[in-house]
Amino acid sequence: MISLSLKKIALITNGTLYGADLLINEIVIDTKKIIPGCLFIALIGRKFDAHIFIHDALKKKCAAFVTQKNIKPHVPYIIVENTSIALGQIAGWVRKKTKAKILAITGSCGKTSVKEMTASILRKNGNTISTIDNLNNNIGVPMTLLQLKQEHKYGVIELGASKPGEIAYTSNISQPDIILINNIHCAHLQGFKSLLGVSKAKSEIFSGLKPNSTVIINLDSHHFSQWKKDIKNSNILFFSIKKKNIVIFFVVILKFIYMAHLLRCIHRVEK
Structure with missing residues (x-):
């Protein structure tokens, strides 16, 4: 740290x-x-x-x-x-003092696997931290962010919740540059009551979104219409198994790496 x-x-x-x-x-x-x-x-x-x-x-x-x-x-x-x-x-302060690009991932299922794959890809291009195992709550997220140092280039943070308000808290601490909602399914219904409750809880991730950032949404979740008002002034990309003209999430990540590499090359030429 x-x-x-x-x-x-x-x-x-x-x-x-x-x-x-x-x-x-x-x-x-x-x-x-x-x-x-x-x-x-x-x-x-x-x-x-x-x-x-x-x-x-x-x-x-x-x-x-x-x-x-x-x-x-x-x-x-x-x-x-x-x-x-x-x-x-403390974790929020540390996050703001680093130049690392933060990618926050949430969803009802599969987010830990996506987090691991994403972090593995990003590590090929620079120092990367990621959520340890599935420690994605109001304690695990700050402890992950505390790992950040000035030399880190990326952070892949998994945000989970079992009740309303938890993702809003961790998203505001994380201040993500890129957000992915992997999917919406009936999970933790004891805390969220309904599928709509799950959708609203996951949409809390937008509360910490930095200006001019990127949002990646699974169109198969059918909740985009409810989220539109929360993601204005953002670059919105979609992916889908069922629909045509999809944007695959990992293509976005590779593009992200390419742009970082290009900027680094330009900087070297200018020197």
Whole structure:
């Protein structure tokens, strides 16, 4: 990740820093993955509270903490209102500080496979990060974005959800340059209630879309008419198994790589 001082992290998260300022090069949310000198963010979920592991983190030489509680360890710490939100705020800041082109993928099924294939193609042309396995929620997406460094050229981010609002959150953090909705099917109906609910949830991905970006839509999903108002001022491409004159998604990716390569060659000639 990009190095950050604790003062800067406190500013990004609207938190309060207690103790000395330090430079942080690694952020961890799992005590099993702690390395000396890292920042540990103590997340709180429905069934867990990572604050109980702070003493374990200290034993492993964690340098500092982000917490929701005034625990007063013997190392610097930042108190924030919500540690999960703080994680997203830091990841969003890191994303904005890099020049990497971000491609965000969502859909009811197949998105992990498409993500892996896309990332494999892009790695042939430059440093690329991608979502690890299917860690595509409000925790997994920020942790993926935190991997970004200045040398990264691409990021392939999978956005998943089990209820409304989740993709809007991760899309705004990711600020994608290209968006793909792989398909719409009846999935997670307990959270979305209906196929229309699924469609609306997936369309939340447009909320983080950068200006003059590209949207790629599966026409076989039959939901484009509902999304038109959300994707104005974007380059819209389609693909379909059933319809003629389709644009295949991976052709778009190859074109994306070609243009990047062409710009690099032009830059070399100008030098």
